[in-house]
Amino acid sequence: MATGRFVEVYLDLLSQPCRAVHILLACAKVPHRVRTVALRKGEHRTPEFTKLNPMQKVPVMVDNGFVLTESDAILKYLANRYDVPEHWYPRQPERRARVDEYTAWHHTNTRPHAAKVFFLEVLAPRMSGSPVDEDRLSRALSDLSTTLDLLQSMFLRRQPFLCGDDITVADLLAVCELMQPLGGGRDVLRDRPQLQRWRSRVQSAVGESFDAAHAVVYALRDRSKAKL
Template identity: 80%
Template sequence: MATGQPVEVYLDLLSQPCRAVHILLDCAGIPHKVRTVALRRGENRTPDFTKLNPMQKVPVMVDNGFVLTESDAILKYLATRYDVPDHWYPQQPEKRAKVDEYTAWHHSNTRPHAAKVFILEVLLPAHTGSQVDEGRLIRALSQLDETLDKLESMFLRRQSFLCGHDITVADLLAVCELMQPLGGGRDVLQGRPQLQSWRSRVQEAVGDAFDRAHAVLYSLRDRRKAKL
């Protein structure tokens, strides 16, 4: 079901959850308007944005005055509210529960562990001018490896996507997190053919929407390569 005016989304595409929302909107053809909030410039701390989201985080969605602030909730709302293919967030209870199972697990596993690698390799050195703390990075990569093992053994197993044989919002959340370390030139799926094949299937399923959402991340990677 569509509404009269485009959905407004406040995004910074260097943010992993923002990219997941962007891909769903783009891929599903939901009319929307992107309002960019540059975190690196502190635009999330302005009075106007703070009124919209007191937590000062992106993404934020506004749909005919209805405000929603968490990526997981935004993705599921969009898939439920708009006329998108059922596979994104299935109505069938068992299939939907499998998506909810992954997204609940995601926030204390895939998200923090992949993000920490990016923070240690890219953000902290950029903000402080210091060298990468190799000890902390090794520990973070070890934690991420445990998460990747579970993605393979618990979620993918013998199926094409994390929650079954069709792509869902769970795959968008996961793939955007696992792409993030690429901003520092690190492909965390290297040497993991099962996960690499999954990522390729996700890219194929969403088409050009994937590269459009990740253009800013690719640009960061290329700028860092040029400096080396």
């Protein structure tokens, strides 16, 4: 990489995919600058940001004029473009295919199901001023439980990480989603020791960047506990 060159990333760490990008950048030591886009303040709807990403979503990456959206694409681009340790997105075809297999599955399983629990338990009551819709939450938790069963039986099996013996971008995407309900005081892995051990391995593998990325989630959790 050329001296003095930085990747610019537009993030809000309340967003699960943004946290995954943030962690990879920190772990891989890719020189970067973070531009905070506060979703709660509507900064993703400003004319300036809409010009950058007409979909009005984060994360967004700008690398030497090349603009890229979608966390999955950004993570894989960074792994391909920069001197990132190969385990994040392996070059060997079968190992890479396992990562692609999970990330394809992720967007219709782990991501929507964990996010819906957080939405129903935290965001919807704040936006509407109404109590939690317990029926909808119960259904969302059931859907998430099915996803967690599959994470254990299909992806983890007897291996330490979702796609093999080493941490990959798949683990970052998954763990950031499954940490999100903690913002409402709910640890969705509480009764799942296999997944708890996986989360601990991910946290150990990425070090301080895990807690740095999830500070906003911990703050929400502490506020929710204070209300009880």
